[in-house]
Amino acid sequence: MENQFECPECGTVFEEGQTECLECGYKIRNYKLIAVLGYIFSFLFPIVGIFIGFYLHGKQQKNGKYVVVLSLVMLLIILLVPWASDINLNYYYSYN
Numbered sequence: 670m671e672n673q674f675e676c677p678e679c680g681t682v683f684e685e686g687q688t689e690c691l692e693c694g695y696k697i698r699n700y701k702l703i704a705v706l707g708y709i710f711s712f713l714f715p716i717v718g719i720f721i722g723f724y725l726h727g728k729q730q731k732n733g734k735y736v737v738v739l740s741l742v743m744l745l746i747i748l749l750v751p752w753a754s755d756i757n758l759n760y761y762y763s764y765n
């Protein structure tokens with residue numbers, strides 16, 4: 670069942686949309702919303718995305734791993750693009 674998941678505290682199966690475990694009172698956070706935020710941040714502010722990703726990963730959310738990986742890729746792109754354009758510039762000047 671895709672729309673069911675287990676309480677991380679007591680293992681009771683929830684229906685999606687429940688906000689609290691009926692057995693132990695564990696509050697279910699809206700991890701899907703946090704995951705969406707994580708994906709958005711991974712594009713805009715990858716460093717924030719990494720933190721959100723680790724947070725989700727710590728909560729056993731599989732999206733956490735993807736958010737971390739995506740954030741790292743975006744961070745690499747942000748760091749490498751100016752570096753790569755510098756090389757092109759040096760290449761250009763060395764021939765002119």
Ligand SMILES: [Zn+2]
Pocket residue numbers: 676677678679680681690691692693694695
């Ligand atoms: Zn529970």
